[in-house]
Amino acid sequence: MRHVGLKARMAFVGSLLFGFYAVAAVVLMGLFGESALPLILVGSVLFVGIQYKIGKWAALRSVSAEDLPEDRFPQIHKQVEYLSTDMGIEKPRLMVARMGVPNAFAVGRKGAGTVVVSEELLQLLDADEVEGVLAHELAHIRNRDVVMMVLGQGIASIVAIAAQWIVLLTGDNDLADFFLAIVVGQIVQLIVMVFVLAISRYREYVADSDAAAEVGGEPLASALEKISRGSERAQDSAIDEQVSALCIFGEERGLLATLFASHPPVEKRIERLRN
């Protein structure tokens, strides 16, 4: 069975999230009556669906991504076609963007996926390394990672909204109650997101593993190493203001940063890919 570890983790976290959602739904029904259930269910689906659509559109627009021309990048198109066929998914839309740093990301779902690579990544990495990166992004699409994260965030938001309503409707509607409702909502959302982010980190490892199964571990490990070496050199330089602006107050290594990280540490990913 593929991805036994992921399936087990998804079952555990999925049950927890469903539990959170069920409690929120029951409480809302208690507050607004049983007839509110269809509204809650339809509202939840719409909420997540709209978030998914807007998120995809906004992500592509924010980097001004354009279609990757096949005549200029025939090898990349061929690589993606081959990898997609091997992974049992439709070839996603390929786009390129000038992001200022070597980067790539995937949005969408199986059958309607998009992979965006930065010009800087294509310039920095060799063909094998690019293939490793593409395999990783295609794995995200195949494993429905984008959809899962949208669902997780959606459930966290719905539970937070329910918690806010509970506080509001059981209080005296003064400033303290209103403030308590907001604070409780945000704290509940953050607590639920701890579980969602734990899954996000694990899914990165799974995508690495799937990429390694397709093209071997070394291309992606080499790509990650090359990019992080470039990043370290830039951070050592006092000239690179943009990069230094991204490294803020060393919080990346704190407990909160660890709990709320969406990606595992690069060094650990490289180590796993090479073992």
Add this chain to the structure above:
Amino acid sequence: MDTRTVLAAVLGVGLGLVLLAAPGAVRTAYSVGRSPQDRRGEYGSAERAGRRVHSLIRAVGAAFVLVGLYVGWQALAV
């Protein structure tokens, strides 16, 4: 002293301090599922927001702390 008011003050200040201390972590928590986490920054790392977003989160954190302190002061004054 009203329990809910005390809770509002304590939780409000606590949440505000978290936003002040770890704006990046908070930003990640709110953006996962809404935007690709690897859209900015180098490939392989989580998205990192710029100084402006962090400043905004810290400003919200400061506001939570101030309102929490005010609510707490109101609770003590009663």
